Amino acid sequence: MDSTQLLKGVLDLAVLAVLAERDGYGYDVVRRLREAGLEEVGDASVYGTLRRLFKAGALNSYVVASDEGPHRKYYGLNDTGRRMYASYAGIWASFAATMASLVKEGHA
Template sequence: MDSVDRSQLLKGLLDIIVLRVLDRQDGYGYEILNRLRAAGFDELGDASVYGTLRRLYRAGYLSTYVQPSESGPHRKYYSLTEPGRKYLRQAREAWEDVSAKMRVLFDVPTKG
């Protein structure tokens, strides 16, 4: 039997994952990737994360600002907007609801 493709599960959760990382602290693309990898999300591709940042920005959930860098070109930082915080709260509630229901399903003894 084939193993579960974790990347497919993560695609559906990428918005909430990225928003949660930025809820703690603003960040620029490469730094956000490093934080995600430090949290154990090694399988997230650069293009997926950068695409998610652009999409969340276009949706109004993120704002950007530019900061000079001592080690190269200026960096574009991403920050949560108030609609982004609201969306994150709603997504967390939905995640907790689905998680609780999945725990019930997995904890139910199977017949046979």
């Protein structure tokens, strides 16, 4: 992965972070991201990201019945996903540091 990816795909990291804490299903991940501060994230974006990460082999998935609505498709990190998470987190941290120094020098 080149750092091109993170100029865009920040959502991947956010979703991985949320799932690293504990498994979750789509609707739940949306709520947790919004509570964490990403208030304007669209639901379709999250579902799309989950499908993409699953397709990339980073997540496992299992269906659980629910009392309060339709079944829930849970997702969780597997080994690949944990490695991906660690990698993305590192890349993002250094990218954020770069941006911070760039912006600070211009002193806002």
